[in-house]
Amino acid sequence: MPEATFAGGAGQRCWSSYLREEDPDSTGDNARDENAMKRYSVFAVAREAARFHTGWEKAWKSPEPKKKYDVIIIGAGGHGLATAYYLGKNFGITNVAIIEKGWLGGGNTGRNTTIIRSNYLQDSSAAIYEKARSLYETMSQDLNYNVMFSPRGVMMLAQTQHEIRGYQRTAHANQLQGVETRFIGPDEVKKLVPIINIHGPRYPVLGALWQPRGGTARHDAVAWGYARACSDMGMDVIQKCEVTGIRTEGGKVVGVDTTKGAIDCDKLGMVTAGHIGTNAKMAGFRLPIESLALQALVSEPIKPCMDVVVMANTVHGYMSQSDKGEMVIGGGTDGFNNYTQRGSFHHIEETVRALVETFPMISRLKMLRQWGGIVDMTGDRSPILSKTPVDGIFVNCGWGTGGFKAIPGSGWAMAELMAKGHSPLTDEFSMFRFREGRFIDESVAAGVAH
Amino acid sequence: MLTLTCPYCGVSGEETEFHAGGEAHLKRFISGSTDAEFDEYMFLRENPKGVHFERWRHVYGCGKWFHAARDTNTLEVFGTYSAQVSEPPKEIKDKISAKRPGWSWRNFK
Numbered sequence: 403m404p405e406a407t408f409a410g411g412a413g414q415r416c417w418s419s420y421l422r423e424e425d426p427d428s429t430g431d432n433a434r435d436e437n438a439m440k441r442y443s444v445f446a447v448a449r450e451a452a453r454f455h456t457g458w459e460k461a462w463k464s465p466e467p468k469k470k471y472d473v474i475i476i477g478a479g480g481h482g483l484a485t486a487y488y489l490g491k492n493f494g495i496t497n498v499a500i501i502e503k504g505w506l507g508g509g510n511t512g513r514n515t516t517i518i519r520s521n522y523l524q525d526s527s528a529a530i531y532e533k534a535r536s537l538y539e540t541m542s543q544d545l546n547y548n549v550m551f552s553p554r555g556v557m558m559l560a561q562t563q564h565e566i567r568g569y570q571r572t573a574h575a576n577q578l579q580g581v582e583t584r585f586i587g588p589d590e591v592k593k594l595v596p597i598i599n600i601h602g603p604r605y606p607v608l609g610a611l612w613q614p615r616g617g618t619a620r621h622d623a624v625a626w627g628y629a630r631a632c633s634d635m636g637m638d639v640i641q642k643c644e645v646t647g648i649r650t651e652g653g654k655v656v657g658v659d660t661t662k663g664a665i666d667c668d669k670l671g672m673v674t675a676g677h678i679g680t681n682a683k684m685a686g687f688r689l690p691i692e693s694l695a696l697q698a699l700v701s702e703p704i705k706p707c708m709d710v711v712v713m714a715n716t717v718h719g720y721m722s723q724s725d726k727g728e729m730v731i732g733g734g735t736d737g738f739n740n741y742t743q744r745g746s747f748h749h750i751e752e753t754v755r756a757l758v759e760t761f762p763m764i765s766r767l768k769m770l771r772q773w774g775g776i777v778d779m780t781g782d783r784s785p786i787l788s789k790t791p792v793d794g795i796f797v798n799c800g801w802g803t804g805g806f807k808a809i810p811g812s813g814w815a816m817a818e819l820m821a822k823g824h825s826p827l828t829d830e831f832s833m834f835r836f837r838e839g840r841f842i843d844e845s846v847a848a849g850v851a852h
Numbered sequence: 853m854l855t856l857t858c859p860y861c862g863v864s865g866e867e868t869e870f871h872a873g874g875e876a877h878l879k880r881f882i883s884g885s886t887d888a889e890f891d892e893y894m895f896l897r898e899n900p901k902g903v904h905f906e907r908w909r910h911v912y913g914c915g916k917w918f919h920a921a922r923d924t925n926t927l928e929v930f931g932t933y934s935a936q937v938s939e940p941p942k943e944i945k946d947k948i949s950a951k952r953p954g955w956s957w958r959n960f961k
Binding site: 683692693737738 | 887894895896897899925
C-alpha cells in the first residue's frame, strides 16, 4: 500500500475522532508521532478523492499562547514565518511562537506582485537575494507545499541610454557574483514579449536586463507552506494576537504584552514590515525607516499573452500574467507616510498610463481590483537585518517595495543571526550602517517598487 | 487622496498640487556634531502610526514650503501652518488634543 509511505504520520489531530478510528493509515502506525503532519502528494489526492475529501487535516494548528518561548517572532508574514522555519530547520530551535495581529500572510505577503529576481548591483544584496531565489527553486519540495514557483524569466527594460549603461554594469556585476543575467537587445525583447511596443514613442525599448531564472510564485502559498512546516515542528502560529508592549529588564528583552496576555521570551524577532516603527517605539528605539503606501492592481483574466515578467522602470510600471490570466500590475509608492493600506488614485493612473504606452493591447482591459500595502522604506533602499540597542531584540525589516522575492533568504539569514549572533548574509545589513556611512545603495536596483 | 490648504496663498488643493517633504521640526546637525546627533538628524525617523508633523511644498501653486499636521492612520488633516516655526503652534496642538486626547510626538504633546 503506498499510503504507508506518503501518509507520513498517523494522527488525525484536527479532525474529529471518528476519522481516527476509521482511517486505515492510523492502524499499525501508532509508534509515529501523533502530531506529525500528513504529506501532500498525488497519492493523497487520489486517496482523498476516493473518500469524498473527508480526511484532509488542517494545515496548521491554532494554539493559545504558552507562558514562555525561547524565541518570539512578531509578524506571521513570509519573512517572519521563514525566520521561524529556519530557526527550527537549521538550528533546532523549535520552542518558538510566531505572533500575528491580523491573519497569516495578510499583510504585504498577500499584497505584493510576486516577482522573484536577484539581479542586484551590490555584492551583499546579490548574496542574500540570490540565496533567496535559489531556495525558491526547491521550496515546493522542501516544504511539501506547492508554492507554484515559476522561473519564467524577468526582464527590466532599458528605455534610456543611461539605463542601458546601468544595466550593462549590473549584468557585469552579476557575472562576478555568480548571478545568471545578461543584457539583451530590443530584438530579443520583442521575441520574448511579442505584445510589447519597442518603438516608443516617448521611451523606445533599447534593450533589457534579462534574468532567465527569475519569475513568480504564489505568494499566499509561501506563507501557508512555511506556517504548515513551522506548526509541524511544534511551533505556535498565533493569529489575531496583537503585540501591545515590549518588556525589558536591564536593557534586555524579557517578553511581550499582547491582546492574548503577557508572553515571556529569551529572544525577540520583530518582522513587521510597515509596522516596524510601532514595535521599535514600544522597545524604546527608532529606525531609519518611513512607512508608505504601495499599490497594485489586476485586470480581468485574458488568454495567455505574456510568459515573462516585464519591469519598465523609467516609465514606472511592471507587469506579469498570473496563471488565472489576470495581468498583475504594480507601480510606485505614494510620497507621504501612510498606514491606511490604501494609496492615492493618481499613482494608479500614472502606472497604467505608462504601461499602455509600452503594451498598447492592454488599453481596453478592465481592471478587476486594486489594493495597497504599507512598505517600510530605508534611505538606501536596502533591508535591515540587525541586532538592536536592546539586547535580545532583532529586527528584519526595510524590505520596502521588494520583500517577497527575498523571503527564504531573509528567513535563512535572520535565523542564523538570531541563533548565532551574526550571519555572513546579514553583516552588511546592520541598522547602524547609516551612522557608519556604509550604505548599500540599491535605489537604482529597480527605480520603482517591485 | 489628501486635500491640503496652503497657509500662505490660502489655496486648497488635492495632493498632486503639493509635494511631500518628509518629517518636520528636525534640528539640523552637521559638522562638529557627534555621530549620534548626526544619525538622529539625518536618518532616524518617528514614522508614527497616528499624529504626525510633516513639511510640504505647494509646488504647483505659490511654491512655498509649509507644515502640515496629519494622522497617518486615518489620513485626517488637522491643519497646516507656517514653515517659520520650530514647533507646532498652540491652535494646531489644541485641535489635535480635541480629536486625539493624550497624543504625543517627539517632545511635543
